[in-house]
Amino acid sequence: MNPAASPLPAILVACLAGGVLSIVAAAGTLALHSGWISRLVSFAVGALLGAVFLELLPHALEHGSTEHVMLTVLAGLLSFFLLEKLVLWRHDHVQAESLGTGKPHAAHGYDGGRSGLMIVIGNSVHNFCDGIVIAAAFISDFALGTTTALAIVAHAIPQQVGDFAVLMHSGYSRRRAFSYNMTTGAATLVGGLVGYAALAEMQQVLPTVLAIAAASLLYVAVADLIPSLHRHPSPAATAQQILLIGLGVGVIALAHAALEQ
Numbered sequence: 001m002n003p004a005a006s007p008l009p010a011i012l013v014a015c016l017a018g019g020v021l022s023i024v025a026a027a028g029t030l031a032l033h034s035g036w037i038s039r040l041v042s043f044a045v046g047a048l049l050g051a052v053f054l055e056l057l058p059h060a061l062e063h064g065s066t067e068h069v070m071l072t073v074l075a076g077l078l079s080f081f082l083l084e085k086l087v088l089w090r091h092d093h094v095q096a097e098s099l100g101t102g103k104p105h106a107a108h109g110y111d112g113g114r115s116g117l118m119i120v121i122g123n124s125v126h127n128f129c130d131g132i133v134i135a136a137a138f139i140s141d142f143a144l145g146t147t148t149a150l151a152i153v154a155h156a157i158p159q160q161v162g163d164f165a166v167l168m169h170s171g172y173s174r175r176r177a178f179s180y181n182m183t184t185g186a187a188t189l190v191g192g193l194v195g196y197a198a199l200a201e202m203q204q205v206l207p208t209v210l211a212i213a214a215a216s217l218l219y220v221a222v223a224d225l226i227p228s229l230h231r232h233p234s235p236a237a238t239a240q241q242i243l244l245i246g247l248g249v250g251v252i253a254l255a256h257a258a259l260e261q
Contacts, residue, residue: 007138011192014134014149019127019188022156023181041225042241044155046248048221051151054252055144056214064207072208076215120180124187131191133213139199140206147255155220
């Protein structure tokens with residue numbers, strides 16, 4: 001990217017794609033057979049891993065020391081682990097209280113009974129962080145920003161499909177679930193604007209931000225998405241998953257090669 005050119009327009013477009021457009025695409029996938037969801041998850045794993053190891057970490061290491069970047073990634077992974085533990089503990093605590101008082105509580109489902117409200121709040125925070133990641137990537141390099149946005153959209157679609165299912169399971173209508181997820185999608189744009197305002201004049205902190213972004217995407221891929229693939233352990237399903245993961249990595253690699261030319 002031309003150093004004199006502002007990355008703000010690209011950040012705005014990418015955040016809209018990462019937030020609002022991924023929700024629209026996810027709503028469309030609800031009409032698909034459930035088998036497609038697993039395929040989308042496999043592709044998302046590859047896209048996330050490709051973004052981490054082909055884009056984010058190389059750029060972070062290019063501008064920062066190896067020790068600092070690796071320690072930041074390690075600290076980021078542990079922080080995301082503790083954060084998820086805190087969310088799960090809080091949910092179990094609230095559910096136990098509702099059981100003890102006889103108040104209504106969410107039914108146990110594939111996600112352990114997370115309520116629709118928790119999905120809305122969690123999605124907003126997650127999308128806000130995605131926006132900051134996109135802004136940091138574009139500020140560092142246009143090609144990095146583009147491939148990072150592609151990876152975020154790739155994992156956002158299956159995530160939104162799951163969130164739609166949880167909201168409807170919690171009693172929301174399809175229209176209401178869609179409107180709530182559209183609202184949370186706007187948090188990506190807010191995060192992008194906040195990230196641009198905070199980082200545009202702070203190039204020295206970019207290696208740290210990119211390392212945290214790498215830890216975030218790596219944690220989503222390894223801790224959240226890959227375990228769901230293990231629910232289909234047959235050799236045929238495993239072969240398909242490997243092919244789609246490879247396709248996800250390949251898309252990121254091709255996008256990187258095309259943008260570097």
